Amino acid sequence: MSHALLSPSSAARWLACTPSARLESQFPDSSGAAAAEGTVAHALGELLLRECLGTVEFDEWQVLFAEIEGSEYYGSDMQRYAEDYRDFVIERYHDALASTPDPRIFLEQKLDMTEFVPEGFGTGDCIILADGTLDIIDLKYGKGVLVNAQENKQMMLYGLAAMRQFEIMYDIRRVRMTIYQPRLDNYSSYELPVEELLHWAETELKERAKMAFEGTGELVVGKHCGFCKVKARCRAMAEYNMQLAQHDFKQPELLDDHEVSEILKRLDLLTDWAGSVKKFALQEALGGRKWEGFKLVEGRSVRRYVDEDAAAKAVLKQGWPEESVFNKKIIGLTAMEKLIGKPGMVSILGDHVDKPPGAPTLVPESDKRPEYNAAASDFAKELAEA
Ligand code: SF4
Known part of the structure; x- marks a missing residue:
């Protein structure tokens, strides 16, 4: 975990909105329990891999495992997910062994990114070098958001730094970046030739990272705002969302189809932002701050059994x-x-569990799911009821 101003995990954000990192540094770190849980899961994953690779002595293993087991976050679920991660990595390592006799594997490798990002450091969870390919695997223990490796800026940053670190000793032509997220049963890989990664570094990364470090550039609102600590107080975000309310919708009284589409496009960001403003205002109010025109009251409560x-x-x-x-x-x-x-x-339950089609939902055209066929679905319903 990095505490540098330009954290690799928020690279997508500070690359898109360069002033965000400096602004975020003014707010307290709220990653707390999730970050601590992730640290324990990473330690366990590493230990299981070292055990499997035969690079840990029994005495050391005992000490390390006792530490993990003593953590409030450790449990049978974490053990299972860490074993899944170990198996995934070992499978990749065996694939590498099949293609070359001497692959190398590195765990929890410190990565120096300062050539590309001021004060940039990170940790590569697992790096496998084989046959001209550097494979960097990142364990994501979170389960809140599904993370994809495709053009993932954090992974591209890790890939670059790892490539620089090992290129003196190995001939690296391609970099494969993999995200493994066991709690969502999700993994994905993204592969680039070294030249393309370096091209990205020279044409975009270095310049944007310098601006982000200096806190210069324009505030840019977009999907990257999701976990931004500034969101509830960000003027650009407020202006972007309020534009919708101020939109000069033309007469007559009813919105036309185009206007409804315009509103739909902005709704996710708008509701997410509205939620974070509410949360922020409540926290502040609980701390004693008064908001003009508002007061704190007890919320509605429901009956419950005492015992x-x-x-x-x-x-x-x-x-x-x-x-x-x-x-x-x-x-x-x-x-x-x-x-x-x-x-x-x-x-046991194969014949007793099914997965009915989900309720229709409106998503942007870019969504990968096939379009819902209302006619076919009604037909299927009629058949089932016949
Ligand atoms: S909320 Fe969005 S626009 Fe505002 S600082 Fe954060 S990333 Fe930038």
Whole structure:
């Protein structure tokens, strides 16, 4: 994890909106528990890989594992996901062994990015060198957002730095950047020839990184704003969203199709921004700040049992039958998969689980999913009901 001003993990943001990094540095780090959990998962993944590669002595293993096991974030889920990561990396390593007799593998490799990004440092979770290809694999332990390797700026930065670090010893012609996200069952790779990576560095990265370090350039609103700490207070973001409210919609009273499309295009960003402004304002209000025209009140509350067992006993004692008091319900599918495992889901529940089509949703045309066919779907429904 890097604490430099230009963190590789937010490279997409400071490359697109160069003043964002300096602005973000004025706000407290809110990554807290998620970052700490990720650190433990990375330590476990590394240890499992070292164990598998035979590069850790038993005594050292015991000490390292005890440390991980003692963490509040460690549990059977983390163990399973870290094992998935280990298996994924080992498979890649075996692929490399099949193509060349002497592949090299490096774990948790410190990467110096200062040639491209001022004060830039990072860590490559796993680097495999084989047959002219440098394969850099990044373990993403988060599960909030699915991360794709395609043109991923953080990965391109890691790939560049790793390539520079190893090019003296190895002939590297291509760089493959891979993201492995076990909790979402997601992985993807993106491969570039070395010349293309260097071209990106010379024509875009270096200049934009310098501007970002200096805090110069224009504020640019876009998808990269998602996790920006500045979002709730960013003037450019507010102006962008308020433009919609001020839009000079023409008469008559009803919006036409084009106007509705224009609103739809901006709605995700608008609702996300509105949510972050609300959250920010509430936090500040809880800290004592007064917002003109607003006050803090207790939210609506719902009834609940103080003690479910005691409440049930009290009702049963009055003679009400058990079946009226208790609700017997099968556990959810995620919990079931944990209980019986993925193979069990196929062998035991294969005929008892299906995945009905999702409710239709409006997404931008660029979305990869095929277009919903309303006619075909209604037809299928009629057939099912016949
Ligand atoms: S919210 Fe968006 S526009 Fe504003 S500083 Fe952050 S990245 Fe830049």
